Amino acid sequence: MVAIKGCANNNQVQRIEATDSIIKYKDNNDDGHQRFANLYPGKKSYPVTCSENCYPITNELLCQTDSPADNCQFEGEQVVPTIDSGFTIQWLGHASFYIQSPDGSSFLIDPVSQQFDWPVNWAFRIDSGFNRNEPNWLSTAQEQQLDAILYSHIHYDHFNKSDIERIGNSPTYFVPLNFADHFPNDEYRINEMAWYASEKVNEVTLHFVPAHHFSSRIWVPKLYEDNDKTLWGGWVLEHKGKRIFYAGDTGYSQHFKDIQKQYGDMDVCLIPIASYFHSEQGDWYRYVHTTPEDALVAADELNCKVMIPWGYGNASWKMGDLSSHSALQRLLHMVKQLDTKTPLYILNEGEQVQF
Template sequence: MKWLSISIIILLLAGCSTSNKVERVEQPNSIIKYKKDTVEPTRFANLYPGKKTYPETCTEHCYQPSALVKCETPAENCQYIGEQVAMNLNTGFTFRWLGHASFYIESPDGNTLLIDPVSGQFDWPVNWAFRLSEGFNRKQGFWPSENEMTNIDAVLYSHIHYDHFNKDDIASIGPVAKYYVPLGFAEHFPNDGYSINEMTWFSSKVLGNLTINFVPAHHFSSRVWVPYIYEDNDTTLWGGWVLEHQGRRIFFAGDTGYSQHFKDIQQRYGDMDVCLMPIASYFNEENGDWYRYVHTTPEDALIAAQQLNCKVMIPWGYGNSSWKMGDHSSHSALLRLLNMHKKLGSNISLYILNEGETVAF
């Protein structure tokens, strides 16, 4: 009788769980690249591995103060105060920067999308272990309202690193939205009725009049389960996104180093109207070469934007709610961007957001 009761409870609990719907999106022109020495499980690789050369590198006076950036202390706790006017590109898209890599986007048809939404810093148990240590604690970023969260149509994740994907946030977003993620990502979701599209590079899905394209980035994937114990290690793919709507194109780079893939994306899809580009986390005194290998410097981002023929570039990765991974301070990357934009004579139009601000193009 006891075992019968236990069996009934197990069956009831199982009945409360709703299986996720996972679709692998792979098309004739898609690309997947694996590591040559891979062993089970299969591990992914970048399109253009190997030693890199960079067109431009700032070597001195990189972080000059700017009258356009008002800070409480040098390059720390800052606000951009420069006057700027949004270009009328007639894309119909609206962008709100939530902080670090997170964006809330509204399409011309009213579809609402979240890209790399992360409200906190880590999920359990890493958040618990990290708070017990002397590690850096990120300031809370901006988060959509409760009403906005209940009406999200699509959520896009670029890769599984904590500053781009937090498992705790999935529950708050819920299974009503459609999820677009890299290959191997679905196993990180709870089994609770989520609709998940696992994408290969250069694959696409349609949401109303919006085409969602997953594109390459030059990065990697890994995830700390508990301090110093890692899971994944390149078994989940990484990348960026191109959103297309009636001939208009929005590009989100994801975390990436500089490589040939930017030119490949432009050749595949054409010129970009708005580019959301990372400019931070490229510096580390002990592992400087590695950090830049997988993160663009501000000058790398400007050159990549040029190769994408971006009409407007919105930078991200710096800021008061950033992770400051290897950066000198919260806004050092922005100061370097403003400095290099002028030094290079770049014709890329910059639109600088403070966290929580919105702009329409």
């Protein structure tokens, strides 16, 4: 079902649901606003947890400091799995990916090329120096040729208004439900998607899928004006039976098995492995972010032919991490400890690979 939400603020907004779409709301909303909920809330039981010697030094990472692994480049030997999908995937840094499909379409996922939006970037810089090393980015020509931009959720490290203002209204934007109100007033074409809703861009079908996370948007520090009023999720990009899965920010839950059951096995899985570590709030951080071992389990449940990790890196914010590459250090350790059937392919920021 496609509903025209309106043309308020000069933007063209459609709300897209399907017969099998899922929308789940919280039961108690004190202020009268409907707020979205995860499909599988409550205390989690994790299949595996690294408990000791989780960050051994490896010669696959060349780092300025080895323990914890900081300011690194991955230099391990790799073989590109034969998948014949025709997709080219470039990791731009943190959660941002540039994907070119076999039909010539190009997609940008969660573009954040600089720092957080104002005023949070200003507050963090003054208060704690909470800034990132900015990544190398797409050229102006590449941005001008984009067919679609996809967002997973509204957190500052995944959605930056300065990027969409620069890119402009030529691409079509695909976002979670209730997201369009955060766009500038400049004739953007915006599709708001429910979980399991689908829409086509040329020969590629975009499926919006569940994640186990939350949403919030800060206007000024410590004043949250969103608090789960916008949905969150991940994406499946499908072309002629080949599927790229982008998890979005997520904790581990049953939803990975649900996605595999809904769409079948995934060819390439882009799964986060960072932001799970916090000495004082460790349980909560892992509840909404996959550890490296959670990501490996999820990749097996999705029957991924290859998994590309993300979230760490020299251009990350190191939120909830020991260092820039501690999560990758732990992943390289855990993939040797677990009987996982999913091969890894590691990208350094800015690198690309064709499967």
